[in-house]
Amino acid sequence: MSAALTIMVFDENRIRASIIEEGLREAGHDRVVVLHDIVGLARQIERIAPDVIVIDIETPNRDMLEHLFQLSRSVRKPIAMFVDSSDTASIEAAVDAGVSAYVVDGLKKERVKPILDMAVSRFKAFSRLQQELAEAKSALEERKVVERAKGILMKSRTISEDEAYALLRQAAMNEKKKLADIAQSVVMAAAMLGS
């Protein structure tokens, strides 16, 4: 009896937007529109007339949307919310994840809640991904620097790779420092000594 909801995702971060879009489609919502650019947003909202707008809480463009809702006569009056506004824990989860939303007035809570819960979990998944990526990157960097330090030691002291590694590890243990930090010092010292 109730028609499918039209959901607009406004997020300047394209990857995150597509992660949310995918989640919504998997949940059976096929009327999902993703927008990345504030330019032309007003016209798009009038044209698409979304029931729900999911928006990144960290964008200052929320104030522009407020202006648009105030001015426009053709846009249906939306209500701002952070997921379920009666539940403190879920509000905190939404704010931590960085999600806010506008929902057309009068829409039933039980229809909107799963959409917003989905957005929150996808926003979270995205920041987890970003963190993992950052960690992987720094692990890769560390491995590279250890390789270079080993090479320097092998050459200057004519020792094997295993011996060079053992030397670095011993130094790290003695100095109570990370292996990568010791390796970094070796690389830097070598550069300064011109070897």
Next chain:
Amino acid sequence: MDNGQDMGVRVVRAGFIPLVDASVLIAAAEFGFAAREGIQLELVKDVSWANIRDRLAFRQFDAAHMLAPMPVASALGLGSNPSAVITPFTLGRGGNAITLSVKLYRRMQALTGLAGNEDALANAEALKRVIDDMKERGEPLPVLGTTYPFSSHNYELRYWLAAGGIHPDRDVKLVVVPPPMTSDALSAGAIDGFCVGAPWNMVAVAREVGRIVAVKEDIWPSSPEKVIGVRPEWADANPETLARLIVALDRAAAWCDVPDNRRVLAEILAEPRYIDAPVDILHRVLMGRFTTDPDGHERTVSDYFTFHRDGANFPWVSQAQWIFSQMVRWGQVDHSPDKQARVATAFRPDLYRHALGPRAGIPVADVRVEGGQRQDGFIDGAVFDPQDIPAYVKGFDVHNLENPAATRDEA
């Protein structure tokens, strides 16, 4: 929980937007004024007024740095989350300015012979002549940025335009631009001018893309700028904490008003966790020492920021009603005695007096005629008497009474 017996430290979480007019709140947290009252003031920086409103409404914040029109809009059910908000304390006066692109200003000079030291009204009239010229030539009308539909900037920009004979809904296009983006938007030609708070006007001049044509004091010196907003039920449940917060803010405001303290204040404001802007620009803004244009014209506005003096923190009910009158004037809402009564409950001088009185200098009245004195006069010489808002609004040549957009939405 607030009970009179508990003398322990009370945590107050307050949201703010990085602007110079958050100084009193920041000084209260940084320079011991809150701690002295037994309050641990935790400040949370935010990016939009919509977030500030919603996070206060949804109890993420206990208090918030807000635009003075926000509690008024809430009382009227305007905006997309009109939850109840009251203000017991105004964070001061001043701080805003109107900046036009250097290109638009040059055209005003070419057409009307402006020398560069004209007053705000003359600048508005010159802009009017340029707009008439643009219309004759069929050119696109200027696009001007403000910050939020229910902002002092919106009403000040409209007041200034209208004083010069420009209709803000017909002769220009008003848009919302986040203040930190105004310089970029101006230099990219996306907007032709804006009205925002400090330091962004001076930043645009320093970047040689903007020309300041009016400051808040030119439009209405007594105009309240930002306020402290709290939920009425929080105020009811925590009267002691609220009173202590008001005392802390009062002391911090007095400290901010001392010119010799403004260097230290500028240094704190400059930090990345606050405004994250150059310390010398912030200090010059706080002292009201302006460079108004890239040609090097200077102007000193001694009261550009009044944080405390002359009852700057007193939440005049008549000022809430003036804000309401401008909402009516521009068609955001229609007037009714019931709405005017609701607006009067948004500003709470009783809470201010309860925390700080009795003390010399605290007004005994909640309402006064605004703009009647020479020193707080409006740019167009109008006088605001809250007794008769409909007559006041009809007295303006430029208004939007025949086309009330918002009232239709409300129905």
